[in-house]
Amino acid sequence: MTQETQVTPRPLVDWSVAASTGAYLVRGGPVVPREEAERAVAELRELTVEAEGHVRELTGLGLGLPLLPGEVVDRPGWVRSAASGLDALTSKALPRTQMGPLGPLLAGGAGMQTGVLLSFLASRVLGQYDPFAGPERKGSLLLVAPNIVAAEQAMKVPGTEFRMWVCLHECTHRLQFTAVGWLRDYFSDEVERLVGGFAGEDADGLSDLLGRLPETLKQVGRGKAGSSAGLADLVQSPKQRQIFDRLLALSTLLEGHADYVMDAVGPSVVPSVEMIRQRFTERRKGGGLFDRLLRSLLGVDAKMRQYAEGAAFTRHVVDAVGMEGFNAVWTSPNTLPTKAEIADPASWVRRIHK
Secondary structure, eight states: OOOOOOOOEEOSSOHHHHHHHHHHHOOOOOOOOHHHHHHHHHHHHHHHHHHHHHHHHHHOTTTTSOOOOOEEEOHHHHHHHHHHHHHHHHHHHSOOEEOGGGHHHHHHHHHHHHHHHHHHHTTTOOEEEETTOSGGGSOEEEEEHHHHHHHHHHHTOOHHHHHHHHHHHHHHHHHHHHTSTTHHHHHHHHHHHHHHHHHHHOHHHHHHHHHHHHHHHHHHHTTOTTSSOOGGGGOOSHHHHHHHHHHHHHHHHHHHHHHHHHHHTOTTTOTTHHHHHHHHHHHOOOOSHHHHHHHHHTTOOTTTHHHHHHHHHHHHHHHHHHHHHHGGGGSOGGGSOOHHHHHOHHHHHHHHOO
């Protein structure tokens, strides 16, 4: 009698291995006196509360929600949180595979490779709101203190003002997901449909996508997100193209809206905002991990095109119908701008504000 070996479905990536590998390999941040480091951490926590108050006042989003401080982390802390968030985001999108006895080894190998890449990115991320990380994976606002200090030193900008400016951007992202109750699940479901479609319609396409991931992450980290073929090359069916375009439009909206807000709060809060924006634009190579990865996989140019287009869309709509009129974008998935409307905001205004 032949006994069959039991094969258990396993995830493609062991995210615990990714987290431990990345945290172990990541380089330390700039060397600063202990007292200065502690002061920066305390100030960033305080500034997230103050910044979100300014964002709420400007946008009208999240009024009545508790004002909570952000979590200030070092580079290994960011790696662990990013791995956790990616695990939550991809757990449904990427299928568990029948890998047999070698499954743990293969998943661990993928985890180690991903950890190496996360350690590389960890020196570049200033902050992010990750809707899939944190306690019970319900969202976490992270500020990477050593990277923020390194950036303000490199650009020679006022430390407190730059920290507030960064907090304004990340707190806008937090409000986008906490004040708009359907947005987190909508984003997750769209990613699941897009990536899952490759498994359902074209297994080779999924393998191709996963095979490109390591090099894609390397290009993202080097600020060359548009230099190699992206997910757009794999999109074949009309259904997948529609999902692709919706995700692209949403990502552009979220980043552009945050960029608009961080500048629109104005010099009364950040007196050197114009100088900071000018110097940061020259330095900037992307946003948080999800933004960098998504933009690269979608084949979007790395030179802040999303930020510029999204900010231009936001600015046009606010000028045309005011902030309250702009906030109609958050009513439902049906009121989000399409890819075409991002480029032609007047058409969105005509469709929503007839």
